[in-house]
Amino acid sequence: MESAPHRSSSIPRDYARRRYTYTISEHASARLLLTLEALDYILRFTPVMRRASLDFNLVIQTVNSIQNPIGAILPPDSTTNHEGKVVPGGPRHLVLRDYLIAQLIKRPDTFPQAFLRAYLAVLAGRVYINEALFTDFTKGPDCTCSEAIRVLPEIDEMLGTGLFTFFEDAYVKVRPFRFSDLPAELRLHVHSYMGPESIRSLNRVFRSRFLSRLEI
Numbered sequence: 001m002e003s004a005p006h007r008s009s010s011i012p013r014d015y016a017r018r019r020y021t022y023t024i025s026e027h028a029s030a031r032l033l034l035t036l037e038a039l040d041y042i043l044r045f046t047p048v049m050r051r052a053s054l055d056f057n058l059v060i061q062t063v064n065s066i067q068n069p070i071g072a073i074l075p076p077d078s079t080t081n082h083e084g085k086v087v088p089g090g091p092r093h094l095v096l097r098d099y100l101i102a103q104l105i106k107r108p109d110t111f112p113q114a115f116l117r118a119y120l121a122v123l124a125g126r127v128y129i130n131e132a133l134f135t136d137f138t139k140g141p142d143c144t145c146s147e148a149i150r151v152l153p154e155i156d157e158m159l160g161t162g163l164f165t166f167f168e169d170a171y172v173k174v175r176p177f178r179f180s181d182l183p184a185e186l187r188l189h190v191h192s193y194m195g196p197e198s199i200r201s202l203n204r205v206f207r208s209r210f211l212s213r214l215e216i
Contacts, residue, residue: 024108029097030069033159035112038063040161048170052123056116069093096158103151110135110142115152115163118145122170 024032038059043051066072073093100108110133118128133142152164 023101024097026094026097027069028109029100030073030093031063031066032108032111033093033096034066034069034072035060035063036155036159036161036163039112039115040159040163043166044162052120056120060112092159096155099154099158100151105143105147105151107135107139107142109139111148114143114145114148115167118149119163119167119170121145122167122174125174127174127176 039056042054042056042059046054063069070093073091097108100111105111117131121128128145130144130146132144134140135142149164149167152167156162156164
């Protein structure tokens with residue numbers, strides 16, 4: 001009898017019981033800001049039909065290779081976004097960090113990947129799916145697509161980017177029909193056709209129509 005497979009040494013035995021904090025370092029928040037700006041730049045100047053073939057991993061890797069991400073933010077201590085609007089609270093990467101922590105975003109450093117999973121899904125004509133990913137078990141679960149999309153409009157306003165607009169333009173073509181938004185009377189009417197008895201009734205109607213055509 002074969003023994004049960006061993007747990008991977010990279011997965012802590014108590015990972016399911018751990019309580020993770022929603023935090024991000026200053027350097028990581030600076031890299032996050034630069035990554036979001038880089039994604040905004042490349043999407044802004046790439047035609048829609050070519051965006052799905054872009055190498056977004058290369059963009060993220062390039063930003064991650066920057067030795068001093070805080071110094072790479074231009075201007076270094078600016079309190080205004082790209083549109084010239086004043087951002088309260090100090091440097092933009094710190095404002096971004098505080099906002100993500102306040103919104104309880106899990107693993108803010110994985111925020112760009114969550115956005116890209118959602119965006120690439122809708123570009124391919126699919127509704128995005130939230131996945132429970134753990135790229136680093138010591139840091140907790142990754143940011144989900146829904147978490148990223150939820151706060152993206154505010155982040156765009158904060159940074160002067162347009163990532164949510166890019167997403168929404170593609171998502172409107174695959175947005176699922178919200179049946180629960182219909183009036184209660186209409187929903188009940190639709191449900192009345194979904195039971196077994198109604199299905200049998202419909203079958204009898206179709207059968208009688210089919211037989212009547214044969215008699216003709």
